[in-house]
Amino acid sequence: MNTANRITLARIALIPLFMLFFAKWPEWLAESSGLIRFMNDYGLCIAIVLFVLASGTDKLDGYIARKYNQVTNLGKLLDPLADKLLISAALIMMVQADMIASWVAVIMIGREFVITGLRMIASAQGIALAADKLGKWKMVLQVAAIIAVLLSNIPLQWINAIRIDDVLMLLAVCMTLVSGIQYLMKNFKALRLNDM
CATH class of the missing domain: 1.10.287 (Helix Hairpins)
Structure with missing residues (x-):
């Protein structure tokens, strides 16, 4: 190894x-x-x-x-x-x-199930689906949002009243949805064309 x-x-x-x-x-x-x-x-x-x-x-x-x-x-x-x-x-x-709402986790984890399912279908057809740039940005935003929430907005709470952890988590959810939809649209066409 x-x-x-x-x-x-x-x-x-x-x-x-x-x-x-x-x-x-x-x-x-x-x-x-x-x-x-x-x-x-x-x-x-x-x-x-x-x-x-x-x-x-x-x-x-x-x-x-x-x-x-x-x-x-x-x-x-x-x-x-x-x-x-x-x-x-x-x-x-x-x-x-109780640090985040359950729907946040459902969207983020659900996206991974859907993309993994698509990759399994592609693999069965002999197609390797690579990660794209939006997926990588999604991961970066998710990690940043999770860290911000775990820190309870510290030390940013002393700088301004805006909850950066909430903003980052909202951005992470949006990027999760956008990257998932874009990945499905891009690769679903490839799977359909391969079936024809």
């Missing part, structure tokens, strides 16, 4: 850790364990660091794979899977913590 794939696997391994520290544990459990008390007091800060670290490895593994000619079929499978798992885990945990 090459370095790029190891980094991708490390990103996947960080996801359950992120969820573990993000979770709010019951008070009765925190009273009986110093570790659980620590996780309740500082877990969100650690979860943010883990999310930023995991998000950062997305660019790193891609850079290493291209620079050192380590692009593999396993990497092509694991890299987008790791992205989807990380974003989905964060969104689900944030809905549970």
Whole structure:
């Protein structure tokens, strides 16, 4: 296994850790364990660091794979899977913590299901559908919005009254929809033409 794939696997391994520290544990459990008390007091800060670290490895593994000619079929499978798992885990945990509305998570996660389904159909026809630029911008906006929400708009709350986390999340939802529709329109035509 090459370095790029190891980094991708490390990103996947960080996801359950992120969820573990993000979770709010019951008070009765925190009273009986110093570790659980620590996780309740500082877990969100650690979860943010883990999310930023995991998000950062997305660019790193891609850079290493291209620079050192380590692009593999396993990497092509694991890299987008790791992205989807990380974003989905964060969104689900944030809905549970009442940090975002559930419809935000449904739109973002639903888009990934639809695009993955389209890619599976294309794969069955022998067509490889590559990610496009809008999809990459969508990922950047989603990561920025999630980080802003996790930080509760800190330190920007002291600069102005506008909630940058809400603005970023709205932009991320819009980009998710636009990139999904554009991807479907562009690639659905290719699938139809291939069927003829």
